[in-house]
Amino acid sequence: MAAMEKNRWLYGLMLASLILTSAFAAPLQQGSNVLITQVDTTQFPRITVYVSVTDAAGEPIAINPEQIMLSENGAAVQVDEVRALGEGEVETSALATLLVLDVSGSMNQSGKLEGAKAAARAYVEQMHPGDQTGVLAFNTSARLLQPLTADREALLEAIDGLRAGEDTAMYDALGEAVGVLEPFTGRKAIIVLTDGMDNRSQLSPDEVLAQIGPGGLSISTIGLGDPAVQGVSLSGLDEAALRSLATNAGGSYAFAEDPASLKSVYERYGRALHSEYALTYITAARLRDGLNRSLAVSLSGGAAAAAAEGKYNPGGLVPEVAQAESWPLFFGLLIALLALLVAPGLIGRGLRAARGQQGGAEKRVRLVDKPKPRVRLR
Numbered sequence: 406m407a408a409m410e411k412n413r414w415l416y417g418l419m420l421a422s423l424i425l426t427s428a429f430a431a432p433l434q435q436g437s438n439v440l441i442t443q444v445d446t447t448q449f450p451r452i453t454v455y456v457s458v459t460d461a462a463g464e465p466i467a468i469n470p471e472q473i474m475l476s477e478n479g480a481a482v483q484v485d486e487v488r489a490l491g492e493g494e495v496e497t498s499a500l501a502t503l504l505v506l507d508v509s510g511s512m513n514q515s516g517k518l519e520g521a522k523a524a525a526r527a528y529v530e531q532m533h534p535g536d537q538t539g540v541l542a543f544n545t546s547a548r549l550l551q552p553l554t555a556d557r558e559a560l561l562e563a564i565d566g567l568r569a570g571e572d573t574a575m576y577d578a579l580g581e582a583v584g585v586l587e588p589f590t591g592r593k594a595i596i597v598l599t600d601g602m603d604n605r606s607q608l609s610p611d612e613v614l615a616q617i618g619p620g621g622l623s624i625s626t627i628g629l630g631d632p633a634v635q636g637v638s639l640s641g642l643d644e645a646a647l648r649s650l651a652t653n654a655g656g657s658y659a660f661a662e663d664p665a666s667l668k669s670v671y672e673r674y675g676r677a678l679h680s681e682y683a684l685t686y687i688t689a690a691r692l693r694d695g696l697n698r699s700l701a702v703s704l705s706g707g708a709a710a711a712a713a714e715g716k717y718n719p720g721g722l723v724p725e726v727a728q729a730e731s732w733p734l735f736f737g738l739l740i741a742l743l744a745l746l747v748a749p750g751l752i753g754r755g756l757r758a759a760r761g762q763q764g765g766a767e768k769r770v771r772l773v774d775k776p777k778p779r780v781r782l783r
Contacts, residue, residue, distance in 0.1 A: 441715035465680030499535035505597040512569040520664020543578030544571040574605035593622035625656030693721030
């Protein structure tokens with residue numbers, strides 16, 4: 406009995422050890438996804454890259470930060486700091502989210518508006534300390550019903566007041582949403598829900614993406630509709646466009662079959678956003694040359710390692726100079742340029758003055774005709 410009890414104890418110890426080892430090891434599963442969600446260049450040359458790691462179902466995976474490998478333009482970079490967004494100080498882990506909700510007339514059908522309200526409420530309820538969320542509704546126009554705030558009651562009141570009607574202008578609304586988030590720093594995300602085709606926007610998807618500033622942000626899309634009736638009914642979904650927009654903006658696309666499934670989509674997006682990693686490094690190319698730079702992130706460990714690509718632009722219309730002593734040369738060239746601009750005017754003025762003097766001399770010369778001799782006839 407004593408030996409049996411000892412064996413049980415050893416078996417329990419081994420099982421507990423296995424469980425603990427599994428908990429702290431990086432659970433890279435087949436079908437794991439890694440995504441660059443946002444690149445912040447506001448502190449250039451210091452760059453912050455936000456990375457999401459999820460499983461095939463979109464649920465976040467906890468990993469060892471040392472497994473994250475980052476490169477810029479094909480060269481590995483030395484990461485100075487890696488932060489998990491859901492941990493640490495509130496100031497460094499806070500999330501700013503703008504919920505962009507379709508309130509076109511088709512949302513009045515099949516309980517879709519009420520389902521959207523319930524899903525938005527669920528997202529607000531899982532906010533972390535320091536998080537801020539806002540509500541922007543759109544049909545033919547966009548209305549910011551609640552600016553970004555940490556006040557849950559104010560958010561819930563704005564959501565409860567949603568009313569549906571008219572047509573759909575989603576891309577115009579996203580353009581306004583990008584502007585709303587522009588002043589905020591750190592991790593910023595837009596989650597947009599639509600149940601039909603955009604039929605009123607002036608902006609194109611590319612124009613929306615072009616408005617994203619150096620702070621960066623991500624746009625995740627949710628489709629609530631019927632892809633089978635695309636082009637036949639306004640309730641049809643252009644899934645290809647929604648997926649493309651999300652891919653190009655560092656977000657994800659999800660399809661909700663019915664209003665009841667919306668809640669789980671919003672909650673999953675919230676969990677994934679709060680489980681991202683922020684990698685900060687100093688770029689070796691420190692000039693604002695206005696050229697795109699490629700980024701690649703990968704996870705080491707096992708055959709199931711995942712990877713993703715992204716890019717950023719440091720800005721700068723004119724390439725910066727590397728040497729401070731080039732300023733005298735710059736001013737010398739500037740003076741020469743100004744001289745070239747002024748020279749034609751001075752030359753023209755001199756020519757006009759010369760012609761004026763010649764004209765004056767000609768006026769002082771008087772030609773006097775001699776009188777012809779008179780001939781007398783006798």
